[in-house]
Amino acid sequence: MKLSGRVLLAVVAGTSLAFAAYAAPQSNYSIPRAHEEVVLKSGATMIYDQNVAVTLRDGHVVYANVFRPKQAGTYPVIMAQGSYGKDATFQEAYASGWTQLLKANPNICAQSSCRFMRWEHTDPERWVGDGYVVIALDVRGAGYSPGYLDLVSAREARDFYDAIEWAAAQPWSNGKVGLLGISYMAINQWQVAALQSPHLAAIIPWEGASDLYREALFHGGIESNVFLQLWFKSQILPNQNGNAATAYKDPGTGRPPTGAALSDDLLKANRRNLIDSAHAHPLLDGYNQEINADLSRIRTPLLSAGNLSAPSLHGRGNYEGFVQASSTEKWLFLHTGTHDDSFYSDEGIALQHKFFDHYLKGIDNKWEKTARVSLVERDPARATWTTRSEEGWPLARTRYVNYHLDAQNRSLGTEVPKGEASVTFNAGKTAATFDMVFDRTMEFTGPLAAHLWVASSTADADLFVTLQLFDEKGREVTFLGASDTASPLAQGWLRASRRKLDVQRSKPYQPWHTHDEVQKLKPDEFYPVDVEIWPTSIVVHPGYKLTLRIEGADFQRPPSNPDGKSIGRRGSGVFLHDDPADRPNPEFSGVTTIASGGARDSFLVLPTIPRGE
Template identity: 85%
Template structure:
């Protein structure tokens, strides 16, 4: 095609996209297509079809890469749709992540060429040889899929529904579709499963929020701005359909994997920004409600894989999905490490295969006898951690113990202090600390909460609550996590003016906020507030100390070399809350008071697990 022809194609596509959500796009000759037979390391042959057109209910077309066995027959489907580029290689588009993954799993390419691994997608070569079809789909408005980019929206969930039904009706499909992927590709599993597509037979949401407002956009009602900004600019915009300036390359063509080029004006007009919408919709209104999965409508069998060290995005959703979904067949798998280490490990892939073999192939592998919950025992005193099984979450034998704050002596105790006292801190500068020492080995596993009496010198206050653990030598116990290489034990957040509870849904160990109105503070007056702290699991030993840290800004450790460490060992990773629009100095740089004592009993609820039971 000559330059004039390319211009006309780009112009035609651009005009179609500019019409917005109701516009449709038909199969495009400018989108590259490939058909290739590939010999797998196991000796079987895989057929790779690039950019297969999938027509949605409104006539719009999105594009999928399909990997399937060469041998004729019908096979179960494992699929995912995402905005990160099904044709942008993990190795080049996410080089640092790839290096970290290889370090954790040096044998990752022993059974695969790793040619088709994409960020947070599964490796098709690890599935096709075992009789599966694997599909990777660019969401509308990303990669080669034209259209208006509206991330994690209701329409995007409906698109996913249509793609699942398309896959379930293909001649190479046995009619059973499973969903598999990390983070974004887990979030949209919760969303689409609530729509109940008939061909959806099972799913494995791996570390993905099931309540976007509470778990990604607004932690405790405080805007999580830094992550949104970095994510949108660094991962979403480079792969927006029509972005000719992307550094991503299609390994087959060497060209941008984003379709015909669009002007900057059209690119901006063809996308919704979650960063902008956070400013426009700070409460849990209809806009935000539409993006939250209706978990009670989920009936699909699933394996929810959550990270015990993932405050900020990759933890709470998997717990809540497991607890609140109506599926009768559901499992919770709790691991540690980065958000993709276990996903791509041999053990993780074996777990995924066993689950899907049962539900998508009908294999009698006794999966149904698998205990409902498995979790890593995080014991700092042991060099190697083991995994144990449980029958419920929260654990059935949990005893919730209240540890009362003593503001005078800065301690936590099972007995409330008799005298009233208070401690203050300058928001963003200092913190209130309360210590709890242990004289015996104990375990705490499950959700937890802080019930506090607080006041402010201004009309509002943000509370950042962190649990730190120190061993018998005074060294902090930290964890390699999904967002930070030195994650603390647990974290929670609350904006005081968003303290309104949904009483019927709240529990002593897990408050549930309405987030539907703003209740300002009267300066100098004390108010009871309940701070949800995301679930954790830990075994402590004699001489260990737990510190409850309450402050008015994000928990961040000082690092000796910020350029070398970046956010990696600060403690909160990229999940920071420092947007001056959301947190104006006049309201959020005041003096905060934490009270304790008989009249203002503040306490921390910990999920104690009896030893030996």
């Protein structure tokens, strides 16, 4: 393929005009293509076509890898559109993740050569032999697809729409398209489903944000900068189209899987950095509204897979997507562990197959009788956890119980303290903690919240709220999750100046903040604030202790290794909030006071599930 030098004008809502240039200095460069017959372990033959051109509505071309049965016929299509390079192998590009995946699923390559495994994409060998076409697409500006890299944008969603319609019209397609993938490949499912593509028949968003502002960019109005920086540097830039310096190699050619080489100046001009966008758009303005999917417009049958052990990215979006989508045929599957473990497990693939067999092939497999919600019952006292069925989310039998803070003795209780008291902490240095010891077995499952009376010595304050659980021997109960190998029970965040609530959408157990204006504090004056704590599920036993921890910086346990750099078991993973541009001193390093009792009753709302019902 020969690319001519040209300049595109990218108009982004809510921003000034930005010019995005791209060109191909290597005028003789051609996109590598492959057409290969692959014999699967099942004995079936798969056709692999690399870099099939997909023309979008504006005439731009992006590239897809297509895997389809050799036998003539028409088949349903499963697609994913991603920014991580469809030709960068899982084993090479994400070696540590591959090691973890093999540990959790040691037989993962028993039914597949694993040759076409890609990060957060499905394995085509597990589908083609069963009569499916699988398509992996490089988004515009990533991998072999040239152009301006505009991540999770409205335009990228429209590109996906066009690709879906392209796939539905191919001679090997039966006209029904399903979407399947993790994280980024789940986020854009919510986005494109809201556009109501005529041939989009079903989606399985597996652990992906459905509200980018609240779940990925700003937690409670606080910029999630560390994750964004690491993600952009380690996962996006290596796969940007034109990055000849990438360490990744196309296994078929041994060359970079990123197309014709571009200069550093053009590479920078050809992308939008989400950190820069976050700095420019700290409120939920028109720009951020545009990238957030309008979930109410989704009518496609969906299976939303969320992680109970992901308090910082891979949970809330799946709950909210399930609740807010207008689809009458929708299911919620709540698991635990890393997102890779469950997605690629035999059980996960069987679940995906049953759903798609029903909606893409029309097989009468009684899928419609599947319980609308299935969740892992996290019981620390059991060696093996079981999955149970429910009929809705939040669970219909939930009793929301207020546990009141008592600053006098640092406790939580069901009675409002008789006397007023307060406790202070220095932001970034100390924390206020409140404990409750259980005298019976209880379960808490669902969304939760903290209603707090807060004063700050400065004009603003960030609140980082963490729920920790300790067993009867004082050992913290932690969870292997998508964000950290020792995730706490639950987490929530709120910038006090973003405390404004949407009264119509807020519930006692789930405050909904508008994030549309900044309301600064008067120093040392108390204000009521409501902190959304992301959903959790746990069974506790007599002698267990629940600790509510409130502080002015990210929850982080001391490092477990000598160099002090490991973040794997620190508690918040890479989802940290320490950008001085977003949290300048001295405004966010003051003294915060939490009041309790009397007219300033602070309390924690816990979703209590009656036992034996």
